[in-house]
Amino acid sequence: MSKGNFEDFLGAMSALQKKGKTFVVVTLVKQIGSSPQEVGARAIISANGLEYGTVGGGKVENRAIQEAKKMITEKTRYLFTDWNLQKDIGMTCGGVVSFFFELFEQEHPFHVAVFGAGHIAQEFVRLLLKLDCKVSCFDPRREWLDKLPTSSKLTTLCTEDMASEVTKLPERSFVTLMTMGHGTDLPVLIETMKHRDRFSYVGNVGSHQKYLRLRNDLKQAGIPEDVIEKFYCPMGEDFGGNSPVEIAFSIIAQILRTKDQIFGRSNEAST
Incomplete structure (x- = not known):
């Protein structure tokens, strides 16, 4: 050669x-x-x-x-x-x-994509940085991205077109949506669900009512019914309250549980 x-x-x-x-x-x-x-x-x-x-x-x-x-x-x-x-x-x-x-073989650290840099994301990203993972955070608001900590594990991008970043994510990424609201969540979610098989996890912050609305919007966007079933909303395990930090803990728990199911659980313990 x-x-x-x-x-x-x-x-x-x-x-x-x-x-x-x-x-x-x-x-x-x-x-x-x-x-x-x-x-x-x-x-x-x-x-x-x-x-x-x-x-x-x-x-x-x-x-x-x-x-x-x-x-x-x-x-x-x-x-x-x-x-x-x-x-x-x-x-x-x-x-x-x-x-x-x-x-x-693709080894950990696993990758988590965070769409949105608001109150929940601020707590969520800080918790993620304590884990063996890489984090990407996207938001059109520079002032919110600037509030995040500086870390070699964290990449931030200020963009109005967050949906265009979906196809650039590493395969097997864990995709989380917590933007300013339904109008900014939906374009990212539609693009993510078009490529659902590439990702290990897809979740959207919100209520059960929002889940029903998102399901309908995804159906209107032409996403197949069997694919629509493959995202979490409300995102996170069913425990804790509604404060940003407790919501962030519940999402972390759900992601770790999903990661163990996909990649297997490490038996190594640190002292």
């Missing part, structure tokens, strides 16, 4: 990591006889398929993609395998190739 290609390869890895994607790097490490690629050829494969590069195309690459997807599902860290291209892959050439597969 040339220097230029290697830099492109590293750039592709970095882009996938920023998106929060788990992927497998496949490297051709040895060949005997003829093969469709030279030693050193690399490919990056995610659950969606080939993301970058090639290890030969055709049948051998399809087999590599299948193996990589299996590793992602089973969380296999490494795999070294030899394939006879004729007997194992069904190709006409009779060479033997050796591949090394390495899993790059």
